Amino acid sequence: MSEGHPVVLGVGLHPFGRFPERTIDDLAREAALAALSDAGIEFKDVQAGYVGRVGGAGPPVGVGMRLFAELGQHGIPITNIEMACGSSSRAIMLAEDAIRAGSVDVAMVLGVEKMERGMLRVGGADDVSYASMMGLNVMPAAYAMMAQRHMSEFGTRPEHFAQVSVKSHRNAVHNPNAQYRTAITLEEVMASRMVCEPLTLYQCCPTSDGASAVILASSAFARRHTTGPVRLRGSAGVSPVYTRGRESQGEGPTSLAAERAYRRAGVGPSDVHVTQVHDAFTPGEVLTIEELGYVPRGEGGPFVWEGGTEITGRAPVNTDGGLLSRGHPMGATGGAMVTEVVRQLRGQAGERQVAGACVGLVQNAGIGGVNVLIFER
Amino acid sequence: MSEGHPVVLGVGLHPFGRFPERTIDDLAREAALAALSDAGIEFKDVQAGYVGRVGGAGPPVGVGMRLFAELGQHGIPITNIEMACGSSSRAIMLAEDAIRAGSVDVAMVLGVEKMERGMLRVGGADDVSYASMMGLNVMPAAYAMMAQRHMSEFGTRPEHFAQVSVKSHRNAVHNPNAQYRTAITLEEVMASRMVCEPLTLYQCCPTSDGASAVILASSAFARRHTTGPVRLRGSAGVSPVYTRGRESQGEGPTSLAAERAYRRAGVGPSDVHVTQVHDAFTPGEVLTIEELGYVPRGEGGPFVWEGGTEITGRAPVNTDGGLLSRGHPMGATGGAMVTEVVRQLRGQAGERQVAGACVGLVQNAGIGGVNVLIFER
Numbered sequence: 033m034s035e036g037h038p039v040v041l042g043v044g045l046h047p048f049g050r051f052p053e054r055t056i057d058d059l060a061r062e063a064a065l066a067a068l069s070d071a072g073i074e075f076k077d078v079q080a081g082y083v084g085r086v087g088g089a090g091p092p093v094g095v096g097m098r099l100f101a102e103l104g105q106h107g108i109p110i111t112n113i114e115m116a117c118g119s120s121s122r123a124i125m126l127a128e129d130a131i132r133a134g135s136v137d138v139a140m141v142l143g144v145e146k147m148e149r150g151m152l153r154v155g156g157a158d159d160v161s162y163a164s165m166m167g168l169n170v171m172p173a174a175y176a177m178m179a180q181r182h183m184s185e186f187g188t189r190p191e192h193f194a195q196v197s198v199k200s201h202r203n204a205v206h207n208p209n210a211q212y213r214t215a216i217t218l219e220e221v222m223a224s225r226m227v228c229e230p231l232t233l234y235q236c237c238p239t240s241d242g243a244s245a246v247i248l249a250s251s252a253f254a255r256r257h258t259t260g261p262v263r264l265r266g267s268a269g270v271s272p273v274y275t276r277g278r279e280s281q282g283e284g285p286t287s288l289a290a291e292r293a294y295r296r297a298g299v300g301p302s303d304v305h306v307t308q309v310h311d312a313f314t315p316g317e318v319l320t321i322e323e324l325g326y327v328p329r330g331e332g333g334p335f336v337w338e339g340g341t342e343i344t345g346r347a348p349v350n351t352d353g354g355l356l357s358r359g360h361p362m363g364a365t366g367g368a369m370v371t372e373v374v375r376q377l378r379g380q381a382g383e384r385q386v387a388g389a390c391v392g393l394v395q396n397a398g399i400g401g402v403n404v405l406i407f408e409r
Numbered sequence: 410m411s412e413g414h415p416v417v418l419g420v421g422l423h424p425f426g427r428f429p430e431r432t433i434d435d436l437a438r439e440a441a442l443a444a445l446s447d448a449g450i451e452f453k454d455v456q457a458g459y460v461g462r463v464g465g466a467g468p469p470v471g472v473g474m475r476l477f478a479e480l481g482q483h484g485i486p487i488t489n490i491e492m493a494c495g496s497s498s499r500a501i502m503l504a505e506d507a508i509r510a511g512s513v514d515v516a517m518v519l520g521v522e523k524m525e526r527g528m529l530r531v532g533g534a535d536d537v538s539y540a541s542m543m544g545l546n547v548m549p550a551a552y553a554m555m556a557q558r559h560m561s562e563f564g565t566r567p568e569h570f571a572q573v574s575v576k577s578h579r580n581a582v583h584n585p586n587a588q589y590r591t592a593i594t595l596e597e598v599m600a601s602r603m604v605c606e607p608l609t610l611y612q613c614c615p616t617s618d619g620a621s622a623v624i625l626a627s628s629a630f631a632r633r634h635t636t637g638p639v640r641l642r643g644s645a646g647v648s649p650v651y652t653r654g655r656e657s658q659g660e661g662p663t664s665l666a667a668e669r670a671y672r673r674a675g676v677g678p679s680d681v682h683v684t685q686v687h688d689a690f691t692p693g694e695v696l697t698i699e700e701l702g703y704v705p706r707g708e709g710g711p712f713v714w715e716g717g718t719e720i721t722g723r724a725p726v727n728t729d730g731g732l733l734s735r736g737h738p739m740g741a742t743g744g745a746m747v748t749e750v751v752r753q754l755r756g757q758a759g760e761r762q763v764a765g766a767c768v769g770l771v772q773n774a775g776i777g778g779v780n781v782l783i784f785e786r
Contacts, residue, residue: 081648094493094776097648107665109646110777111499112491116471122488126503133509269486271458271474288484399471400487 036251038131039261040407041138042071043371047209048242048359051146056085059243060099060144063364067140067245072257075103078247079136081110082127084120084143085363099142114363117312118398119143120244121366121405125267127248137253143368144243145361172236175313176228182319183230185330190230192333194221196314197235197356199342204353206383209368211240211359235314240359244367246374262377262409266296271401286323286395289404293393294325297406301325304406305389306376307347308369310397311354320395321347324404348386351376366396370405377409413628415508416638417784418515419448420748424586425619425736428523433462436620437476437521440741444517444622449634452480455624456513458487459504461497461520462740476519491740494689495775496520497621498743498782502644504625514630520745521620522738549613552690553605559696560607562707567607569710571598573691574612574733576719581730583760586745588617588736612691617736621744623751639754639786643673648778663700663772666781670770671702674783678702681783682766683753684724685746687774688731697772698724701781725763728753743773747782754786 044066046059060083068075083096096110113123120143127139168174182188198218204210216234224233254261270289294300301324309320318332326347327335335341341349352358352372355365373392375381394405421443423436437460445452460473473487490500497520504516545551559565575595581587593611601610631638647666671677678701686697695709703724704712712718718726729735729749732742750769752758771782 096492097777100648105649105651107647107650107662109499109502109780110492110648111503111646112777114489114491115473115487122486125486126488126506129503129506129510129512132511133506135506135509269488270484271477271487272482273484274482285484400474400489403486 037263037265038128038248039251039254039263040246040374041249041254041257042067042247043374044070044245045209045368045371046243048240048361049211051241056144056146057099057102059241060142061102063243063245064103064142067247071247076106078108078138078140080108080130080139082123082141083112084123084366085145086114086116086119115400116398117362117365118396118403119363121394121396121403122269124246124366124370125269125403128264128267131248131250137250139248141246141367143364143366145363146241147239147361172228172231172313175315176231178319179230179315188333191218192337193230193235193314193318194218195337196311196317197221200350200354200356203351203384204357207352207358210353210357211238212357231313237312237355237360240361242359242361242364244364244371246367246370260409262374262407265406265408266293267405268292268296269401269403284323285402286320289402290324293404293406299391299406304391304393306351306373306386306392307349308372309349309395311350311356312360317349321349324395343384343386351381351384351386369394369396373407377407414640414642415505415625416628416631416640417623417751418626418631418634419444419624420751421447421622422586422745422748423620425617425738426588428618433521433523434476434479436618437519438479440620440622441480441519444624448624453483455485455515455517457485457507457516459500459518460489461500461743462522463491463493463496492777493775494739494742495773495780496740498771498773498780499646501623501747502646502780505641505644508625508627514627516625518623518744520741520743522740523618524616524738549605549608549690552692553608555696556607556692565710568595569714570607570612570691570695571595572714573688573694574598577727577731577733580720580728580761581734584729584735587730587734588615589734608690614689614732614737617738619736619738619741621741621748623744623747637786639751639784642783642785643670644782645669646778646780661700662779663697666779667701670781670783676768676783681768681770683728683750683763683769684726685749686726686772688727688733689737694726698726720761720763728758728761728763746771746773750784754784
């Protein structure tokens with residue numbers, strides 16, 4: 033029933049930051065209306081709704097119905113998706129399935145979050161697993177351990193990781209939707225409070241509020257609304273794999289998800305012009321560019337250090353500031369990554385534009401797995 | 410990319426009831442292994458996992474990863490779905506999309522819940538909407554108001570509703586997975602404590618623990634594993650529709666979902682041999698059989714009263730005891746409904762078998778909408 037790849041018809045954001053006076057309804061509405069306007073369609077054209085949100089106190093029962101009801105009650109199926117920090121990219125993949133299956137022509141994915149401090153704990157409050165008791169339910173610790181392993185195995189230096197944050201903040205200066213829009217120096221990053229060796233405070237993403245909206249449409253529908261469609265060429269989601277001792281041979285979830293997404297999209301790592309990776313902590317960029325195949329294993333640190341992931345580098349990464357500087361309202365992050373890639377591929381990224389970007393990749397990780405999505409204009 | 414309708418290859422349950430000594434992991438594992446055994450496949454054959462769960466205290470972050478990890482970590486995408494009491498039927502629809510889209514050949518949907526008393530509140534803990542403040546966030550009140558309207562409009566009597574519970578309990582006697590397996594009389598139902606006029610205690614579903622698992626496969630894959638496939642012919646999900654004053658003309662969510670599902674499945678109400686409806690409270694059956702088109706508007710009460718929805722009636726409903734007697738562990742309910750319909754269509758329902766059942770329908774409602782799924786053997 034599929035006729036060509038689904039098209040990203042519209043994207044929109046509520047700025048990321050801290051908005052104590054606003055409800056999630058306010059955030060979601062602003063993003064949704066921006067995406068509808070960007071797509072040039074009305075809400076009545078939307079045939080399915082998906083909401084990516086992790087939620088706060090208590091189960092987020094029925095939140096999707098409430099968020100969409102304000103846009104208009106015309107009876108579309110609405111589904112709430114949770115995959116922690118990867119919620120909205122996974123929701124976009126479900127919308128992709130629905131369109132490819134011929135179930136709907138137009139779907140809207142809302143990602144939204146108002147975060148409380150310390151809300152995220154791997155496996156939920158009732159997780160009493162060994163990994164959790166060993167401290168792996170605290171995210172900075174998990175990333176720090178990956179960094180330590182990388183340093184030990186490949187000689188990566190603490191400043192390689194810190195440089196990710198320097199570049200991230202510099203990019204975010206040009207992003208009006210970013211939470212932090214002030215450049216910082218390597219010295220400032222290195223001298224900020226130590227959170228978990230080697231990660232200092234400025235190498236950790238902030239607690240954020242924000243929303244994203246992505247409208248996906250079938251080729252046939254999109255043809256009537258855009259002449260320069262950005263297409264979702266392929267995607268893959270991978271949950272943790274039993275790879276004891278083989279992670280360093282490229283068998284981790286991101287490598288597997290990338291391999292499958294490349295195959296489905298019919299492209300390879302060297303074809304990608306702009307990338308958004310899950311830099312909740314700085315090792316996220318160093319390790320992921322290796323897993324995506326942009327650089328050989330172990331060379332991520334020097335590559336970042338030498339500017340390879342700058343907007344003008346060989347493999348521009350997190351042009352909008354990434355999680356570290358744009359912010360990371362968990363449920364909204366995947367949609368924000370897609371929003372940036374779409375704007376880059378359309379040539380609408382202003383001062384952070386990657387020249388001639390035609391193929392873009394999103395890598396969004398959450399508790400439960402990794403999603404890789406590849407777009408092309 | 411679709412080649413024929415997806416097939417339900419396997420179904421399995423953990424018995425419904427109260428299991429304070431068991432974790433959700435225990436419940437989910439038992440249902441999953443039962444479904445794999447029923448399907449005659451191994452977990453390594455499963456290419457995608459979906460989990461329907463509402464959750465308890467705190468966000469249910471990453472629960473799906475944990476539940477599936479125990480079955481084997483081979484890197485499949487795992488997605489957590491929440492649509493309150495309709496979670497697992499919606500998850501089955503997402504698996505249906507993935508198979509029709511050609512994304513995967515085999516998907517497993519786990520539905521699981523351990524319920525706390527009073528955990529469900531429409532719109533979440535932060536819901537301050539008008540409807541919520543007026544008491545509509547308390548489910549017995551919502552159903553009681555629907556019953557009152559029906560009584561006022563069509564002359565339906567309190568005992569018509571009570572009879573639903575009598576039949577439900579009688580059917581559950583023959584269901585080893587049901588929470589309540591004792592028949593009760595009309596007098597007992599009517600004389601039980603009043604909860605919300607006209608609904609007495611025995612007209613309200615219990616608080617339950619339990620799990621369901623449903624394995625969906627593409628036609629091509631299923632051909633190698635079964636010679637008498639039960640197919641998912643069509644489904645539709647509908648969120649609340651703005652229908653002020655028109656509900657009684659059949660424009661509510663169930664009517665719309667049924668209309669769409671019938672169209673997709675190529676059948677009509679008179680073709681359905683066995684039905685599972687969302688009888689969280691007894692009006693759920695009386696009103697739904699009207700909305701599904703089994704009887705004209707207003708005739709649901711007398712139809713139930715005269716035995717029309719008995720196993721031997723014209724339109725058998727909730728042959729396994731339904732939510733009222735089988736139990737209603739929210740995330741698991743949709744999958745349990747599908748399990749019963751599949752067993753009926755395969756002729757495996759034992760003493761509760763509907764003779765010659767070939768077409769079955771599931772109507773599962775949750776905060777956020779209604780799902781209708783139609784199966785055929």
